[in-house]
Amino acid sequence: MQTVTTVAALRDALAEARKFNRSVGFVPTMGFLHEGHLSLVEASRTRCDVTVVSIFVNPTQFGPKEDHNIYPRDFPRDEKLCRDAGVDIVFAPDADEVYPPGFESFVEAVELEKPLCGALRPGHFRGVATVVCKLFNMVQPHIAFFGQKDLQQCAVVRRMTLDLNLPIEIVAMPTVREQDGLAMSSRNRYLSPGERWRALAISRGLFAAEAEFRAGERRVEKLSAIASRHFENVDRLQYAEFVDAGTLRPATSPLSRPAAFCVAAYVGSTRLIDNVIMSPDVGA
Known part of the structure; x- marks a missing residue:
């Protein structure tokens, strides 16, 4: 090398x-x-x-x-x-x-x-x-x-x-994650043990919405509401938005094109981002 x-x-x-x-x-x-x-x-x-x-x-x-x-x-x-x-x-x-x-x-x-x-x-x-x-x-x-x-x-x-x-x-x-689901990031080292645990709220919210999507739910409002229950554990949620996976324009219900559910949040003083992509050909 x-x-x-x-x-x-x-x-x-x-x-x-x-x-x-x-x-x-x-x-x-x-x-x-x-x-x-x-x-x-x-x-x-x-x-x-x-x-x-x-x-x-x-x-x-x-x-x-x-x-x-x-x-x-x-x-x-x-x-x-x-x-x-x-x-x-x-x-x-x-x-x-x-x-x-x-x-x-x-x-x-x-x-x-x-x-x-x-x-x-x-x-x-x-x-x-x-x-x-x-x-x-x-x-x-x-x-x-x-x-x-x-x-x-x-x-x-x-x-x-x-x-x-x-x-x-x-x-x-694809995003590489820790065993517990947290997306790998160089900034993860800023997190204290307690913050590290609370940071899991981001991936858990995304995964909960993704699971509901796979079960057939296509309403953006419903999927966002499911995820938001988990996001209550972060210190400051900057955004949690569904966007078109290609154009990044707001996605609308019912989801008929590949969409990305994107999140940015502060846990302590550390800003973290994550997302999952949901394609309509997956699930019901």
Whole structure:
């Protein structure tokens, strides 16, 4: 495994793959890796000849009062996990390599950035789209792998890739969960034991709505009410919304297209997101 920190070194590391037309898979991360990230690595290794993982805590997607400065970081641990997982190249640039002095160009997926997290975190998805676009140009992968937990991010990246004619396949992989159902996240480490237990309210609410959906219920209001009984255990529910799984526009009853039930909530001072996708061809 090679670890590189500059775009020039990255391109040198990929030169042989380019020469022999080997397929390149890419997993962009902000580090502090967990099994969810490693599932993306596994998917890349299954489908591609070369796997690149980027580790970069992107400052442009954090608001002024968010946790950029304290976001969990452990590069030696991440590097070992990547090596053990069979990653070929780790790309770990610093901020000046990604955003050189005078940088002022940004990418936006205007409509997809408006709902859900975009309404609560102004500028967040502009930062996401910009850094992913830059990383795509640096790595030039054939396939890029993302986690479904970040559903809105996946939608923004797909739109940006399509709109800018980038020759990259975007693959969204299922959310990886702890044994008790909590969606894996680097921010889970912020949770105290008591908060960790209460955070299960999110997945339990989603699973309760999903079970009712599988039993044949198609009314958004009914499914939301079932989930809301569990959400009472979080400290602050920011949203719990049914949206079209592709467009992120509000879903209406009865559900007739694939819909995502998306949740964002604070448990203590930790903001967590999760979702489940419900397709009408599942269940009654």
